[in-house]
Each structure stands twice: as structure tokens, then as C-alpha cells.
Amino acid sequence: MPVPFFSAVAVEQAVSPHEAYDAVREGFVAHAQGEWSMPPKLYVTNYPAGDFRAMPALGGGHALLKWVTSFPGNPARGLPTVTGLVLLSSAETGQLEAVLDAAAVTALRTAAAGVLAADTLCRAGAATYAVVGCGVNGAETIRMLAARGVAPLVWDVDADRRAAVADRFGAHVARSVEDALAADVVITVTPGASVLYPPGSLGIGQHVSLMGADGPGKAEVAVEELGRARLFCDDWEQASHGGELAAGVAAGIVARDRVTELGRVLAGTADGRSSAEDVTLFDSTGLAIQDLAIAKAALAKAQTLDLPTVEL
Amino acid sequence: MPVPFFSAVAVEQAVSPHEAYDAVREGFVAHAQGEWSMPPKLYVTNYPAGDFRAMPALGGGHALLKWVTSFPGNPARGLPTVTGLVLLSSAETGQLEAVLDAAAVTALRTAAAGVLAADTLCRAGAATYAVVGCGVNGAETIRMLAARGVAPLVWDVDADRRAAVADRFGAHVARSVEDALAADVVITVTPGASVLYPPGSLGIGQHVSLMGADGPGKAEVAVEELGRARLFCDDWEQASHGGELAAGVAAGIVARDRVTELGRVLAGTADGRSSAEDVTLFDSTGLAIQDLAIAKAALAKAQTLDLPTVEL
Numbered sequence: 001m002p003v004p005f006f007s008a009v010a011v012e013q014a015v016s017p018h019e020a021y022d023a024v025r026e027g028f029v030a031h032a033q034g035e036w037s038m039p040p041k042l043y044v045t046n047y048p049a050g051d052f053r054a055m056p057a058l059g060g061g062h063a064l065l066k067w068v069t070s071f072p073g074n075p076a077r078g079l080p081t082v083t084g085l086v087l088l089s090s091a092e093t094g095q096l097e098a099v100l101d102a103a104a105v106t107a108l109r110t111a112a113a114g115v116l117a118a119d120t121l122c123r124a125g126a127a128t129y130a131v132v133g134c135g136v137n138g139a140e141t142i143r144m145l146a147a148r149g150v151a152p153l154v155w156d157v158d159a160d161r162r163a164a165v166a167d168r169f170g171a172h173v174a175r176s177v178e179d180a181l182a183a184d185v186v187i188t189v190t191p192g193a194s195v196l197y198p199p200g201s202l203g204i205g206q207h208v209s210l211m212g213a214d215g216p217g218k219a220e221v222a223v224e225e226l227g228r229a230r231l232f233c234d235d236w237e238q239a240s241h242g243g244e245l246a247a248g249v250a251a252g253i254v255a256r257d258r259v260t261e262l263g264r265v266l267a268g269t270a271d272g273r274s275s276a277e278d279v280t281l282f283d284s285t286g287l288a289i290q291d292l293a294i295a296k297a298a299l300a301k302a303q304t305l306d307l308p309t310v311e312l
Numbered sequence: 313m314p315v316p317f318f319s320a321v322a323v324e325q326a327v328s329p330h331e332a333y334d335a336v337r338e339g340f341v342a343h344a345q346g347e348w349s350m351p352p353k354l355y356v357t358n359y360p361a362g363d364f365r366a367m368p369a370l371g372g373g374h375a376l377l378k379w380v381t382s383f384p385g386n387p388a389r390g391l392p393t394v395t396g397l398v399l400l401s402s403a404e405t406g407q408l409e410a411v412l413d414a415a416a417v418t419a420l421r422t423a424a425a426g427v428l429a430a431d432t433l434c435r436a437g438a439a440t441y442a443v444v445g446c447g448v449n450g451a452e453t454i455r456m457l458a459a460r461g462v463a464p465l466v467w468d469v470d471a472d473r474r475a476a477v478a479d480r481f482g483a484h485v486a487r488s489v490e491d492a493l494a495a496d497v498v499i500t501v502t503p504g505a506s507v508l509y510p511p512g513s514l515g516i517g518q519h520v521s522l523m524g525a526d527g528p529g530k531a532e533v534a535v536e537e538l539g540r541a542r543l544f545c546d547d548w549e550q551a552s553h554g555g556e557l558a559a560g561v562a563a564g565i566v567a568r569d570r571v572t573e574l575g576r577v578l579a580g581t582a583d584g585r586s587s588a589e590d591v592t593l594f595d596s597t598g599l600a601i602q603d604l605a606i607a608k609a610a611l612a613k614a615q616t617l618d619l620p621t622v623e624l
Binding site for chain 2: 005007008039040042043044046049050052054056057058063065067069070071074077079083084085087089091092093094095096099101103308310311312
């Protein structure tokens with residue numbers, strides 16, 4: 001049986017930023033309503049070089065497995081940090097339905113989650129947007145904002161990279177990182193190796209989608225700031241163990257009942273922001289149900305694209 | 313980066329039965345010596361239709377993930393029970409190295425494990441061989457025995473199937489299932505839905521490789537027989553939870569210290585059969601390190617074959 005293969009380019013051809021956004025929103029809601037499920041991910045570690053994650057999801061008539069890496073030292077040798085494949089199968093028959101480039105799916109769903117959280121949680125009248133970090137996922141976030149008519153301020157520690165990405169998507173380079181971090185709506189997509197928001201730095205009414213820190217010891221915001229913000233996450237299990245909130249949990253600052261999952265807000269079963277003065281933080285750890293949303297949207301376009309196939 | 317794709321046919325072209333046997337032997341030894349590791353597998357279930365397993369392994373410079381199904385009702389609708397992909401990556405850089413048909417890899421490593429266990433554990437002078445069950449993995453077992461110069465008796469509940477498989481590999485159809493089950497060396501590759509060996513039926517000096525039962529409630533040998541045999545398995549963790557031995561553990565007949573892992577026998581750190589009178593049983597549950605052994609052997613032949621590629 002021929003199974004379509006979506007390269008990175010084919011994933012972008014198949015799923016527009018708007019479609020990715022809508023698909024990820026539907027995935028969050030289906031997960032919040034218990035229709036889509038997500039068994040715990042599995043790690044294969046080969047530290048210090050890096051690790052592999054096998055991320056499963058089940059929903060919408062499909063089972064999905066993403067086999068994806070994190071090898072932080074790779075860019076220094078000209079190789080991608082994140083690489084691998086997404087496998088989409090029929091939940092009814094087990095037959096493989098599609099194979100997709102994992103980095104492209106990951107970038108698209110990460111961008112969608114960060115922008116979706118920002119749209120859902122930012123205050124009415126928020127006027128300035130910024131994206132900090134212009135790597136693969138940061139660039140995709142800027143592309144998604146641009147597709148939605150928003151020209152964000154952008155920042156990256158690499159001056160050439162921030163200029164190139166701003167130019168590519170019609171965005172503006174911020175005068176400084178502080179300038180970017182002070183926007184009404186900020187999406188941070190850094191490796192999480194150093195804190196962007198020290199104690200006391202988050203502004204009244206600001207929203208920040210924290211996309212970067214996804215492992216122990218990584219953080220984009222100081223743990224003290226978690227105490228004064230309204231906290232949201234994509235998944236409590238993941239966020240309380242390996243996300244931005246994990247340090248707050250360990251410090252006794254963050255308890256389960258202070259954190260709301262974004263899917264519940266989108267499904268209408270939990271409140272989002274309560275006032276224009278709230279500081280809202282969204283901690284993204286990255287969910288397999290988001291990958292499933294993108295893969296499902298891509299599969300729906302398979303017939304319209306001239307895709308290579310693998311023969312099982 | 314182009315990544316070679318091995319279809320089922322390409323897996324067979326790349327890895328001969330002899331090479332599969334040697335590769336699986338090396339994998340067992342490397343695992344027993346702690347060089348290759350195998351994190352627990354992950355299940356995505358959609359019962360009663362079936363389930364998906366994500367099986368990881370790490371060793372020999374590679375990381376492997378097999379995404380493979382068990383949908384027992386599939387043959388009735390003309391679809392395979394077992395299907396999926398094996399993904400082989402570099403453990404040093406995380407880059408994908410090969411994508412392989414999972415059913416073909418599974419058949420080859422299952423056949424290799426069953427025959428390897430039989431060769432290792434059978435008594436000196438064992439003269440008659442039988443294979444019971446002529447599905448995909450049973451047929452591959454018969455092919456492997458034939459390649460090693462052994463013409464086994466074969467049996468299957470389906471008369472057409474047993475005749476076709478015997479004919480294909482120069483084997484002989486047994487006169488009855490009892491006849492096949494009485495051979496000196498027997499490899500059972502059935503679904504495990506009904507017991508082949510009732511209490512008291514195993515012969516003095518006999519070896520049986522039990523390849524079939526791989527889940528709760530499945531068994532090819534009566535639990536009482538476990539009490540009088542020398543017991544071996546591929547992996548204690550898997551075998552004591554979901555394999556043939558699990559019922560013996562539950563019944564209090566089988567304790568950890570009565571069961572020897574095959575890899576330790578092959579590595580020379582544990583004893584195999586102790587006398588010509590022993591009844592030896594090998595409980596196979598199927599290990600990701602076996603898949604890794606086959607995938608690694610296939611990758612070594614990638615340059616010699618004209619393989620299609622997927623572009624990451």
C-alpha cells in the first residue's frame with residue numbers, strides 16, 4: 001500500500017499557517033473534552049549528545065507517533081537540533097496513512113500554539129507584539145503572525161539572523177531585547193538557557209507565551225515572576241515536570257489549582273484572563289495532540305499534492 | 313539529507329537468513345553485556361480493534377524506534393495484523409539513517425530468535441524439527457531453518473496454508489499437529505489462542521521455542537508444564553508481564569531465579585541445558601534490540617541496493 005511522504009516543503013504546502021492555527025485549536029479542544037488522548041512520551045537518551053522522544057497520540061480516527069530529536073550541539077556542526085519523522089496511522093485498522101517531516105510539523109504546531117495562546121489570553125486592545133528567538137520555531141511563529149496580519153518586533157542574539165528573519169516576513173527588528181520583551185504580547189522561543197524576565201520585569205497587563213524551556217534547569221522567566229502571574233499551560237503533567245512551571249512547582253510557588261490548561265479555556269470550561277491588569281503566562285511544552293492536528297490536516301491534502309510514497 | 317527506505321522486499325534482499333541469525337545473536341550478547349539498552353515499550357491502544365507499540369532501543373551507535381501494530385481482526389478484511397515502520401537514527405547526531413518495513417524486520421528477527429534459541433538449547437543429537445503455525449513469522453522461521461539445511465515438519469490449522477508453505481521451502485507437512493509437536497525441536501508460532509502442550513505432554517529432552525503468546529491470556533503451553541521444564545526467555549521484564557511465563561508467575565510456579573535470559577547463555581555468563589533429559593522452553597516476547605540488530609545489518613547494505621529515499 002503506497003503511503004504518502006511529506007517532506008518539510010510538502011508539510012508547508014499542505015498546511016497553511018491559518019489551517020495550522022485552526023487545526024491546533026481543534027486539537028486542544030478535542031483533548032480538553034477527552035476525545036483525543038496522549039499516552040506519556042518515551043525518551044531514549046544519549047547524553048551529552050542528545051535525546052530522542054517517541055510521542056504518541058490517539059484521536060480523530062488516527063494514531064500518531066512522532067520520533068524526534070533534541071541534539072543541542074548539532075547546529076555547531078551544521079546539523080539540525082530537531083529532526084525525525086511523524087507517523088500517522090489509522091486507529092481502526094492500524095495501517096500507516098502518512099509519513100511526515102517531524103521538524104516541519106513541530107515548527108508549525110509550536111508556532112500555532114504560541115500564537116493561539118497569545119490570542120486567547122492577551123488583554124483587549126493589546127497593540128504591540130514581539131517574538132524573541134529567531135530559530136526554526138521562532139521564524140515559523142513570525143511567519144504565522146505575519147499571515148494573521150501582525151508585524152511583530154523580533155529579536156535574536158544573532159544580529160544577522162534577526163535581520164534576515166525580519167526581512168523575510170516583513171517584521172521589524174527591535175532596538176534591544178528589552179524593547180522586544182516590553183511588548184504587550186510576547187512569544188519567547190529561545191533555548192531557555194538564560195532567563196529573559198528577571199524578578200519584577202513583567203509588565204501590568206502583559207501576555208507572554210513561553211515556548212522555549214522544555215527541560216530541567218531551563219527557564220525563560222524567573223521563578224519569582226510565576227507568583228504574580230496568571231498561569232496557563234498546554235498540559236499540566238508535562239509542564240509540571242519538564243516545563244517552565246517545573247521550577248515553580250519545586251519552589252512551592254506553583255500549585256496545580258493555580259494553573260489552567262489552554263484547552264479548557266478554548267473549550268469554554270475554564271476562565272482565561274480575568275482583567276486588563278493580569279499578567280498572563282502560557283507555558284508550552286509541546287504536545288503530541290498538536291502534532292496529530294497538523295498531520296491530520298496534511299493528510300487531508302495528500303491527494304492535491306504530487307507526493308512521493310513509501311510502499312508497505 | 314536522503315534517507316534510504318527499505319520495503320519488505322528490500323529488507324529480505326539486504327539481510328539474508330544467515331546474516332539475520334548472526335546479527336540477532338550479536339544483539340542478544342550486546343544486550344546481555346549491557347552495551348545495548350532497551351527502554352520499556354509504549355502502547356497506544358484502540359481495543360477491541362487493536363494496538364500500536366512504540367519499541368525503542370539504543371546500541372551500536374544507533375537509536376531505533378519501531379512503530380508496529382497488532383490488529384488481530386485484520387486478516388479477515390484482507391489487511392495485515394502486523395504493519396508499521398522501523399526508524400533507525402544515529403545515536404551521536406540524531407539524524408535519521410534508514411526507514412524500514414516493520415513487518416519484514418519483525419518476521420526476520422522473530423525467526424532468528426526462535427531458531428537461535430533452538431540451536432542454543434536443544435540437546436545434542438536432536439534430529440527432528442517442527443514449526444507449528446505458518447503465518448508470516450512461521451513461514452519466515454521455516455525459511456530460516458531451510459537456509460540452515462534443516463527441513464522441518466510443518467503444521468498449520470489451515471491445510472492450504474501448511475501445504476503452500478511446505479512446498480515453498482522444501483519442508484514436509486506433518487501427519488498431524490501431535491506429530492509436529494512431538495519433534496525433538498519445536499518452534500511454535502501461533503496466535504497463542506489455544507494451548508498446544510497440555511499438562512504432561514512435553515517429551516523428555518525436548519526443546520520448544522514458544523514464539524506466539526505475547527499478551528495476557530495467551531499461551532502455547534499449559535502452565536503446569538512450566539513447573540517441569542528448564543525455562544529461558546528473551547527478556548525477564550517482558551516475559552514475566554506479557555509473555556508465556558506470565559501465567560506461571562501469576563500461579564506462583566515461576567520465580568525469577570528459575571528463568572535464564574538467552575543472551576546470558578550466548579554471552580557465556582549463564583548455563584543453558586544441563587542434561588539430555590531436560591525439557592527446555594524458550595519464551596519469546598520480541599525485543600527491540602533484535603529489531604536494531606536487523607536494521608543495522610540492513611543499513612550496512614544500503615549502498616549495494618538501489619533504494620528509494622525520503623528527503624529530510
